Amino acid sequence: MKYSLLTLAVAASMQSQPLYAQDTTDEREEKTVEVIQVTGSNIRGVDLEGSQPVTVITSEDIARMGVATISDLMDRVNQARGGVGSFDSTQSGATSTSTPPGQAAAALRGLGPSATLTLVNGRRVAASSFASGTENFVDINSIPASAVERVDILATGASAIYGADAVAGVINYILKDSVEESTLSVSYENTTDNDNHGQFNVQGTFGGEVAGGNLVAFFDYFDREAIKATDFAATRSPVLTSSYSYLPKNTPNIYYFSARDGNEIGAPNCATPLVETEFGEMICAYYGNEDDYFEAPLESLSGGLTFTKEIDDLFWRTDLMVTRTESTSFSTPAPINQLDDSEGPFVDETALDVFSPEIRDALLDNLYIDPFDTLLGRELFGFQYDARFGTPRTVEIESTSVRLVSVLNGTVGAWDWESGITLSRSESEQVAVAGIYDRYRYTAAISGELCANGQIANLNNNGMPECSGSQLLPMYNPFLQNDPNNDATLALTQARPTRDGESTLYGWDIKFTGELMEFGDDFIRIATGAEVRREEITDIPSLDSRARFENEYLVDVFGYGSSLSEASRTQWGVFAELYVPLTETLEMQLAGRFDDYNDFGSTFNPKVGLTFRPIDELVLRASWSTAFRAPSLTQAGVQLRTTRASFDCGANQTVADLYCEGDSRVVGNNVLELGNPALKPEESESYSIGLAYSPTKNTTITLDYWAFEHEDLVDTNMTDVLARATTDASLRHCGLVPVGEQGISYDPDLCLVTDNSGRTIEEDGANLFEILDAWDAFDQPRFIELPLFRDHVIALDNTGSQELEGIDIDLRHVVEFGAGELEFGFNGTHYLTYDRNIIGSETIESIAGTFSYPETFATAEVFWVAESWDIGLYLDYTGQYEDDIEGLRGREFDEVDALGLLDENGARDVSSWTTVTLSAGYYWENLEMRLTVDNLFDRDAPLAFGSSRGFDGYNHDPYGTQYRLAVSYYFD
Template identity: 60%
Template sequence: MKLNKLHYAVSLGLGMAFSGQALAQQAQQETQTAEESVEKIQVTGSHIKGVDLEGSQPLTVLDADDIARSGANTISELMNTISQTRGGQGSFTTAQSGATSNSTPPGQAAASLRGMGPASTLTLINGRRVAASSFASGTENFVDINSIPLAAIDRVEVLATGASATYGADAVAGVINYILKDDYIGAEFNASYENSTASSDEGKTNINLVWGGEVAGGNLTVFADLYDRNAFHAKDRAFTRDPVLESNYSYLPKEVPNIYYESARDFYEIPAPECKRDYIQTEYGETICPYYSNEDDWLESPLESQSAGFIYNTMVGDLEWNTDFFYSRTKSTSISTPAAPLQTLNYTWEAVFSSPNQIYDGDGPYVPESALDIYSDEVRNGLLDNMWIDQFLTPAGQELWGFRFDSRFPTPRTVEVETDAFRLVSELSGFIGNWEWDSAVTISRSESEQVASEGIYNRLKYHSALAGELCSDGTIAAYDDSTDTLSCGAGSLAGMYNPFLVGDSANDAILALAQERPTRDGESTVYGWDFKIAGDLMEFNNDYIRSAFGLEYRQEEISDVPSENARAQFENDYRVGVFGFGSSLSEADRKQWGAFAELYVPLAENLEAQLAGRFDDYDDFGSTFNPKVALSYRPIDDLIMRASWATSFRAPSLTQAGVKLRTTTSTFDCGANQDVADLYCEGDGTEVSVNTLELGNPNLEAEESDSVSLGFGYSPTDNTTITVDYWAFEHEKLVDTNMTGVLARAIDDASLRHCGLVPNGQIGIAYNPAYCNDPALTDAQGRTIEEEGANLYEILEASNAAGLARGDYLDFNRDHILLLENTGTQEVSGIDYRFDHRFELQGGDLSLSLEGTHYLEFDRNKPGSDEIEELAGTWTYPEDIASASVFWDAEDWFAGLTAYYTGSYEDDIDGLRGRNLDELEELGALDANGEREVSSWTTVQLSTGYKFEKANLNLTINNLFDREPPLAYGSSRGFDSYNANAYGTTYRVSFTYFFE
């Protein structure tokens, strides 16, 4: 559906010129003052005021009463009450936060429409943009809704359909517009407290103040908000305290190590002496000391936020001046499972001597044999009788004798983050004749500082500590092989760290010398200017064609700068300098301008059209034009039928354009390309995941989307409303890596084939260095795998003859480097429905409502593959999401019940290990097809409140019947934290006092 951009640019320019002529004519008329004008309402989805467009588009509005009755403390909690932002993995909260750049940033949250990802949902405040978080979720930039103060929000408008024709980039799935309070008169103080009914303390405290009044001839509204939330631990609930499956164990215990199987004579892992939990037997018949991640799992991170701001409106002559400002600070801490020191010295002495201080990827570190001296002679000798004691090379260059072990560090990874955000918008508006205009400047910024405060250790220092080579000042000792002595500069030798010695303060102090505190500093800024003008364009069909035109300029900057020890760089062989923590440098900026035109056309007495088009030009990926056509038809006064079609786009995020070597994994699909299957998968159509580094691509194109919406709204009585809307999105050019495509291109493109590490600044596939170093591993013409014209099939034959790989495939090295590409599509469609009815009875009103979403399809191709995944009804993607409520409203009090429903969906059985499947078979948890469903989940919320003369008292009880989340084996937590929570019954008491 490619349209001529030049044609639309010319058409838009003619429209602007025509409007300018009309403005000049109108300017000759007497100027209307703001006092003489009637206030016109503008709704999200249109820049035209005074036209009843709310019923002609599928708009969801949460007003002040809805917000109060929701019992929400934060924007994140509020957005979880509507079906359009529930389901899938698009919206996320701090429940998914973690320690690395692949995780959700600690303390931050995002709202996503239709499960299509937060980067595909445009977040606005008062119709204008807000800076994204500088810390991306993966490579997707998003607006941290935890930084938006709930106390300042008057209402929320949600338009869940493509809206780039009106608002520009990122409105692929729609728009969420947070409308601030203004023109407030009076003062109110609110305090609330929430906690669970369990014995643990998950307390949430919220205090806010709003004041408004006349100041300097205008209205000033001031607000302040304080929020504090305690952490929520898996150990605090019976159903998350213990592992959902015994087979979910890790071989890497936390307190004392197991002895690695390759250091055992029978090649069976040797259990750690003095294990702090029960030993278990593995699927291989080994007995080990296990670790379960729920021991250190925080189901919700602690969060503190403080925010304040103001909205000021006044008249300056005939012009109205509006300014809104808010500032927020959030602090949070994220806990992740303890890191594991899985890296050790290289296996081959040739490589060791060529790079004596290099730490290579392996399975378990070495420790000197003397580590076992802490045990009795009987225990020590019993262990040694079943062990190989091998020679290994230390970072300082010593040749010691020891063995390898499996372990985790004793302390979980702890990451602290602090985010400061502010937003300032200053707007002037007025009239030129009957045309209303407004123009504003916007400055919005988000700054985040992150530090890994515990549980992160330097690679080299840790190996040095194990060998007794660490000095008291944290440096690594120098080794003189002629005298077989170690020496320190300013400090003294600290001694050997013994991972088997638990609870010894001196031993713990040695490990502390290897601790690192990597940091990450981010800043995201938006500078914007816009000008809009709206008015009646011309008479038409005994009515007027109403119109709006506008210009916008925007500059965006982002930087995400981790400390050197947290980055993968060529200089350190693409290894992060610490265990268990990694971030990626990202820096980019862009400039953009856009122009739009919008028309409201009364085609007939009962048929109206909304036509819109917007042209955007970016200094990086180029320009795009996006039109919208919407029709609304009223065959009778009580029924409106509506339809719309629009195109939208998502500009590549600045992180996707500017990220440097982000550590992740990529999957290639051997079923999508036979050559790839023959060279890398033994001819099978399997999927393989490998470690890769992602590299930002400044040449990315914009993602594109077509959206369709068809529906109706019917009001058979003044108190009854029924709406049903079908919606569909075709979303193309999604940004991801395409490992399958790169492997296919590498067959004929030698620049993508590299022996060993991919050189700095290049991209491609990393192969075993032997393909360039061994003359037996060439094609028939003697060409190595890096040379132009090399025959990869002949090199594969040579590789098989030499036994280089374990199977019939070309052998990889690690750290392939892949550019982000426009690869992938998704098609999402469904039906929204809503029913509202109010009975006006003696003594009060009884209100009934039902709203929900049914997903018809959620189809997405696997990254780098043509295979389509049908996600609707699968893991984390329920087909049905709904809520129903009944409320009684009297003059002084209200009470009501709301039921939230999440439909059943498939458990993630395909993502489980073989040992998990064996245990599930024994439990009888799988059906005849080896599958199971996560059960539907319904929780009930009770909301009640009483209105005193100058105060309100509200009580909200969530999950009234204390329903546990549905059992899900696809998550190590035992439940799906995207679609459920483990709090159980919680209560919230809120008190508001109104001052005169």
């Protein structure tokens, strides 16, 4: 346990000469050498770490940090922090817009999980069968920490070596292939704030000789309890009282359209004090923190083995890894809408009979009692209400991942060769178990048209509902609370949509390495090879959660959706890499790779790296490379994905004037997202310049400047579609977007008005500003903007570019004493720039230092290491950044302003955050015990108004002090 982050890579780069067997002109001298394999290079036996910044995390580092999962480990790596790229189950939920339940992904430089290539033992892993949005990613929760010997992180473009997806770099998880002692470890983790947050972990690693070879077997069991916002004092109440929703659960408000004064009427039986809105209404409000889960319950079991054996002149290695996870995820209760998904469902006026005569009469005096059509076409008289269901949307998911790799390597003459086959598969089954309700059965229930067997009634000859072979139920009354019969009727409307996914990767590769030719007093070395890969992915939701034109794009259930995605791809690639010792002190790495895809074409990516060693203690290094990310299979094959997309009125003034009353806010909408087989691959160039300096054997310093230019990013660009719709009538539709077309869906009634020339919004040449004026005069809406309907159909597109640059620094120093060693360390990442175009605009925005994108991350550590014990501290620092004040609604901004928390420019910063982790271990002959205490001084997460949670879940956590006790037993 003497090395920490980067130490191993730096130590290797300090070698004054490459490690290889050197031939003289006259004779061969046999030498005993160490053959090394470096992440970022295919050439074996040559020290190439010096030409690229590789971060190495060992199994000892993982134990010292006190983390039980790979996801927790990557939260501690500065290159994987910042932005919204990396995610864990904190961001998961029950809806299609959430990250997949129970899963996690690591992303380098904040560029997104699909821009980081995840490898296990240098080979690919099947993507999760469920995408994050439309980005495919590898679920790192499927990689057990107990099986990992080390993690190599190369945070620069690497497509010249590995092909697609290595835009931001590579994370390579190296599995154990030998163990000196078998180990059984048990750990328990919890928060000091609440003892219901337990995490239990059992790990075992065993090894020995089997069938003439070496076998390493492992298992890893992990169980975590749920953590809710209401468990902590800081998040139990909403951060802003103005961050309310008009849709309460259990006790409906009366919709403002039904009120004679045009104001929402608060639920008469609201369980909480009424809240005053910006319009002076007193409503029963809902706050999302009531049902917010910071961590969903998660249970996983992993097992596997590594078998190695020498067979004559061949070396055979086979890895098998199987992981099964079970998780439950939650989202806020679904809104209740009309059958066509518009706001404010109708209920018969008799629903008010549950109140006292005085309350009932007062309500009726202020209500319009209007006719409405039921599901069966009957005409009733009633009013509209605002509500959401009382139960959070809840899904359970079971995922199984299997990875089998078998590799042979040997020699042919002076050449080393290696060939391997890979089979990797991820399968997931999801079912909604609570909080999802069928829109047709519910609509029937609130009109008294539902049967006791859960079927919708039919009309008899008298035009009245009746049930065949079952009893007609009374009307479900949303205002009647805690009534068993009423609740039983609601239960009959519950639905259980499912989702099944499968992702499979088949691969074969072969490569040769050896000496190409003499060059001066040395040799040019080469690695060359080929790879063939087949990828298949399916994501099949049940029919009741799909958007289909035949049912007017209405998903059969309220507030829930998914997507149908089926795609496959075949790829082949050839690559070559050269190591050229230009002089005794100057070395060059040249690499190039050609990849061909059967769906979008081919690409070539080169790399050049230079290493200069003017003295033994100093390495200067530089590299340039290009990289690419093929459009994910989900992005190419998704069909009408139900999701939410936003348009940014601050990016386009015309859009702002037509849809945002001139404001610069960001507006979310329900959209149907289309895959696009015509997508181009994302491309990037990356640069790095740095040094590694070791003035003494106990001191190492690395400093690296890095930069990325990333183009043709794939996203949904609703802002651009709205802007183009200003002049392109083919993108404007009153009501639903027809099958086979794309564009914006407007309120069907908008076509009742015209511009000054008599053109409707669907006609060529229509003046949208004149139509807006006509709509204002016609409808007198609450907000003067073109009324959007729902289910805009928008295809994914290559939307823009981004450029970023920064500095990584790592310092290590060891002071030796007779009784032990005192270790000091510091590593940090600082973003100099992070610029990207605003989606839908050519305007470039700088996001370094803006919400969720801190400019600086750093970790300092000090450890005392003795023969039988160690103790140390980590200091983790996250820099300050701007709060997302512009993203607040007007009423929220006014509240924050009234609190005096904004500066003269109407802005504020999310404070920097420094936490201290204590780690202490004691060792006996066969027993080890380690105590880790995170956030030792119980620092609260910085307040962030840009998140409805009140803190930024991508960069901070609200858990306070957490402790973990681990005990390991070693035996022969």
